[in-house]
Amino acid sequence: xxxxxxxxxxxxxxxxxxxxxxxxxxxxxxxxxxxxxxxxxxxxxxxxxxxxxxxxxxxxxxxxxxxxxxxxxxxxxxxxxxxxxxxxxxxxxxxxxxxxxxxxxxxxxxxxxxxxxxxxxxxxxxxxxxxxxxxxxxxxxxxxxxxxxxxxxxxxxx
Amino acid sequence: xxxxxxxxxxxxxxxxxxxxxxxxxxxxxxxxxxxxxxxxxxxxxxxxxxxxxxxxxxxxxxxxxxxxxxxxxxxxxxxxxxxxxxxxxxxxxxxxxxxxxxxxxxxxxxxxxxxxxxxxxxxxxxxxxxxxxxxxxxxxxxxxxxxxxxxxxxxxxxxxxxxxxxxxxxxxxxxxxxxxxxxxxxxxxxxxxxxxxxxxxxxxxxxxxxxxxxxxxxxxxxxxxxxxxxxxxxxxxxxxxxxxxxxxxxxxxxxxxxxxxxxxxxxxxxxxxxxxxxxxxxxxxxxxxxxxxxxxxxxxxxxxxxxxxxxxxxxxxxxxxxxxxxxxxxxxxxxxxxxxxxxxxxxxxxxxxxxxxxxxxxxxxxxxxxxxxxxxxxxxxxxxxxxxxxxxxxxxxxxxxxxxxxxxxxxxxxxxxxxxxxxxxxxxxxxxxxxxxxxxxxxxxxxxxxxxxxxxxxxxxxxxxxxxxxxxxxxxxxxxxxxxxxxxxxxxxxxxxxxxxxxxxxxxxxxxxxxxxxxxxxx
Numbered sequence: 313x314x315x316x317x318x319x320x321x322x323x324x325x326x327x328x329x330x331x332x333x334x335x336x337x338x339x340x341x342x343x344x345x346x347x348x349x350x351x352x353x354x355x356x357x358x359x360x361x362x363x364x365x366x367x368x369x370x371x372x373x374x375x376x377x378x379x380x381x382x383x384x385x386x387x388x389x390x391x392x393x394x395x396x397x398x399x400x401x402x403x404x405x406x407x408x409x410x411x412x413x414x415x416x417x418x419x420x421x422x423x424x425x426x427x428x429x430x431x432x433x434x435x436x437x438x439x440x441x442x443x444x445x446x447x448x449x450x451x452x453x454x455x456x457x458x459x460x461x462x463x464x465x466x467x468x469x470x
Numbered sequence: 471x472x473x474x475x476x477x478x479x480x481x482x483x484x485x486x487x488x489x490x491x492x493x494x495x496x497x498x499x500x501x502x503x504x505x506x507x508x509x510x511x512x513x514x515x516x517x518x519x520x521x522x523x524x525x526x527x528x529x530x531x532x533x534x535x536x537x538x539x540x541x542x543x544x545x546x547x548x549x550x551x552x553x554x555x556x557x558x559x560x561x562x563x564x565x566x567x568x569x570x571x572x573x574x575x576x577x578x579x580x581x582x583x584x585x586x587x588x589x590x591x592x593x594x595x596x597x598x599x600x601x602x603x604x605x606x607x608x609x610x611x612x613x614x615x616x617x618x619x620x621x622x623x624x625x626x627x628x629x630x631x632x633x634x635x636x637x638x639x640x641x642x643x644x645x646x647x648x649x650x651x652x653x654x655x656x657x658x659x660x661x662x663x664x665x666x667x668x669x670x671x672x673x674x675x676x677x678x679x680x681x682x683x684x685x686x687x688x689x690x691x692x693x694x695x696x697x698x699x700x701x702x703x704x705x706x707x708x709x710x711x712x713x714x715x716x717x718x719x720x721x722x723x724x725x726x727x728x729x730x731x732x733x734x735x736x737x738x739x740x741x742x743x744x745x746x747x748x749x750x751x752x753x754x755x756x757x758x759x760x761x762x763x764x765x766x767x768x769x770x771x772x773x774x775x776x777x778x779x780x781x782x783x784x785x786x787x788x789x790x791x792x793x794x795x796x797x798x799x800x801x802x803x804x805x806x807x808x809x810x811x812x813x814x815x816x817x818x819x820x821x822x823x824x825x826x827x828x829x830x831x832x833x834x835x836x837x838x839x840x841x842x843x844x845x846x847x848x849x850x851x852x853x854x855x856x857x858x859x860x861x862x863x864x865x866x867x868x869x870x871x872x873x874x875x876x877x878x879x880x881x882x883x884x885x886x887x888x889x890x891x892x893x894x895x896x897x898x899x900x901x902x903x904x905x906x907x908x909x910x911x912x913x914x915x916x917x918x919x920x921x922x923x924x925x926x927x928x929x930x931x932x933x934x935x936x937x938x939x940x941x942x943x944x945x946x947x948x949x950x951x952x953x954x955x956x957x958x959x960x961x962x963x964x965x966x967x968x969x970x971x972x973x974x975x976x977x978x979x980x981x982x983x984x985x986x987x988x989x990x991x992x993x
Contacts, residue, residue: 336775337737339757344699344738371758378759379740381699397661398856401906402819402894403847435743435860435910437700438664439482440890441517441817441824450702452485 320354329364339365339375343382352383388423388430390468393447394456396420396433399440408444408461409433415462416470429470472505473551476524476531478586480513480671481703482664487539488521494542495523504551512672514586515826516573524568527553533568534561573823573842578804580792580812581785582828585672590707593714596675602720604791608683609728611794616687617643620790622798624810629655629746629783630858630887630963632809632876635790638780641770642688645778650690652681652732653755653774653781656697656704657739657746660859662818662890665826666784669814670697670704673788674711678734680787682725683794684780685732693732694774696751698739708736743860743914747962748781750916761916762962783888785814804830809875817843819856819892836870839893850895854903854979858887860910861967863974864900883974885967900979905933907971911964921956922965928952929972939985946976946983 318324328345332338342361346353353376362372376382394400394409409420416424416431423430439445442454448464477483477492492508499506514522514533522535534545541563549555565571579585588595596602608616621636642650654677658666670677681693697705712734715721723731737755739745745754749763752774773779789811793801802810809831815838817824822844839845839855846852854864863884865872872878879886894903911926929952936945953969960966976983 335735337755337757340737340740340754344740365757374759375757379742381739381741395661397910398860398903398906399661399819399890399892401903402892402898434700434741435914436659436661436663437481437485438658438667439485440662440664440819440892441821441826442482442486442520443819445485447700452481452703454482454485 317351318349320350320356322356322360324349325357325360326364329361333364339367339372343376347382351386355384388427390428390449391430391432392464392468393432393434394420395435395437395439395443395445397436399436400444403443405444408456408458411458411461412465415465424470429465429468471553472507473553474509474526475506476509476511476526477521478513478672479510479590479703479707480520480668481701482517482668483513483520483522484703486520486536490539491521491523491537491542494539498542498546499551502546502551506551509589510591511588512585512590513668513826514568514574515582515668516571516823517825518823519565522568525550525556527556531568532556532559533565533571534559534563535565537563573825573827577828578812578830579828580801580804581676581788581814582669582673582826583792584676585669588673590672590674591710591714593675593718596673600795601675601791602679602726604794605679605683605720605726607794608686609726609730613643613687613689616683616794619798620687620793623793623801624798624805624808625786625789625793625801626809626876627783628785628789628813628888630660630885632886635782635786638770638782639684639687641768642690642778642780645771647689649692649777650688651774651777651779652684652688652690652693653752653779654681654693654695654784654787655746655748655751655781656695656701656784657751658701658784658888659698659743659746660861660888660890662856662892663816663859663888664818665814665816665889667701667704668826669784669788670701671707674707675715676788676791677708677784678711678715678721680790681734682720682732683790684782684787686725686730688778688780690780691731691733693734694755695734695736696739696745696755697736699741705736705738712736742916744916744962744964747964750962752779752781759916761918762964764961785888806830806832806873806875807877809877813874813886813889815874816890817893818890820846820848820895821893822847831873831875833874834870835865835872835874835891836867838874838891839870843891843893846893846895848895848897850897852893853896853898854894854900854975856892856894856903856971857890858885858970859890860907861885861963861970862887862890863970864903864978865974866978868978883970883977885970900975900982901933901937904972904975905930905937907968907975908933911968915964919959919961919965921959922961922968925952925956925965926968929956929968933972936983936985942983942985949976
């Protein structure tokens with residue numbers, strides 16, 4: 313999925329800013345759009361956004377780093393998020409996290425060495441009556457179990 | 471004759487293959503030469519039956535579920551596309567008329583009356599099922615009377631705090647005319663809760679109508695729905711529904727031809743749990759870090775961009791159209807004590823019949839878990855249930871006689887919160903759950919107040935020492951003292967309520983905090 317994204321360029325950033333600057337409180341929508349376009353929020357975007365919105369760099373940096381969603385580097389080709397909140401805990405999500413970690417060879421929160429998969433925790437996908445659950449490249453998966461997870465990992469090329 | 475078939479578009483149904491089933495049904499129909507029309511409805515809330523496929527025959531809907539791709543061919547040859555045979559299909563997945571399934575039939579669906587029945591994307595369908603009667607009534611009453619009606623209904627904030635919704639509205643209504651806002655808190659981050667998501671995906675117009683009524687009541691012309699980024703399907707549905715509402719003239723410069731103006735915008739969160747706290751949410755909407763504000767000033771006086779703001783949970787706002795259409799008394803007739811109306815309860819975790827169950831307040835926890843929920847999915851005994859999400863208390867079986875009511879739970883050092891119930895079987899380690907409560911608080915703390923920011927990390931470390939058998943008695947005292955400080959000294963419910971899961975685990979499950987306790991094999 314990253315492959316289809318633009319590589320960082322200032323012109324596109326300026327377009328994104330222009331598109332959103334009329335909104336009340338435009339910073340989050342801009343950051344989401346930037347991440348949609350480039351796959352992450354590139355460092356050089358921060359001072360430009362700050363200048364255009366009349367904010368300090370520190371304020372924009374603060375916002376980018378406060379929210380779990382915003383990345384400071386590109387993710388892997390696929391993003392696997394396993395829910396680790398209580399309902400999924402009650403249905404054994406921790407064993408699935410360990411399984412994914414060992415299969416991927418990285419800890420939760422990291423990207424595999426070949427940039428194929430970024431593996432992250434998420435705290436609740438709202439699928440709690442069908443725990444454990446996960447999200448793969450934005451698609452929800454529920455009633456997850458070891459064999460389903462293995463199949464998904466294989467599909468992702470892990 | 472075209473046969474109407476329903477396959478939910480709810481994210482939970484999609485997560486177990488509903489989109490594939492829908493495609494398979496179309497293909498099978500084509501192959502069989504049958505004409506079908508698939509409506510992507512909301513979920514009926516019986517999530518253990520998803521994907522739940524329904525076939526309409528003479529106005530009655532027959533359910534089949536949970537449907538797997540391998541079931542489709544068999545059901546089709548048994549007569550799924552033949553109206554004369556549907557009712558009599560004998561198949562392990564045949565459930566009979568959906569609305570006669572006791573789990574569904576025994577509910578009191580006021581807020582969720584349409585969810586699962588209608589096509590959530592169809593404005594016409596919404597209106598045909600009683601939609602916009604609330605707005606109509608509201609417009610004929612005028613702002614002050616609307617506020618009075620909501621006050622009289624006894625509706626309390628469904629997000630967790632249980633603050634009377636009408637009082638919030640009254641406060642904003644009383645402020646001088648100026649730019650005011652309606653903000654819908656759709657940052658449903660608590661584990662075990664999904665009612666907001668379900669109503670947004672399954673009946674989005676009810677939320678739009680509720681917010682419009684709120685806008686007219688308090689003199690606000692602009693509303694925001696702040697929805698968490700973990701809910702992409704809900705966001706897509708809302709955006710589409712808002713466009714449809716604008717096209718139908720019920721949002722915009724002249725709502726339904728009246729002099730009132732009201733419009734809506736959806737904003738997406740960015741993965742911060744604390745933004746479910748109303749003042750952190752407002753900061754986030756303004757484009758800042760989601761830092762909790764000290765109160766006062768109340769959002770009702772100085773909310774979004776410093777303007778008077780009504781900020782309500784999705785379910786509170788979605789309850790409003792019923793209250794206006796049927797009258798405050800009709801709503802208040804349900805419930806017990808000071809908990810009036812109905813509550814969409816969510817049964818989750820290790821449970822057999824997980825799902826959404828809307829009912830009047832007052833059922834006992836035991837009835838909900840054992841009878842309605844059918845006990846654990848694993849078949850093992852229930853050890854604990856956490857009520858109210860990550861900041862809610864763990865209750866043992868001994869407290870299963872607690873009625874589902876704000877005050878009754880508070881009296882037992884618990885809370886009902888957003889009415890999510892997570893069931894754990896006897897393999898759960900309550901020391902680990904207490905440790906996680908602190909850890910989660912540390913991950914999600916906004917960092918503004920010390921008890922939450924530092925207390926959560928110290929708490930996790932101290933529980934880890936207890937788990938390792940280190941100086942247990944002294945460390946228990948430290949945790950207890952720390953919980954006391956966090957409860958009284960934190961700025962918001964994140965730090966202030968983290969003691970609920972921790973202390974309830976310690977109080978009700980002391981054996982799990984004894985060193986060298988026997989570990990269960992399921993670990």
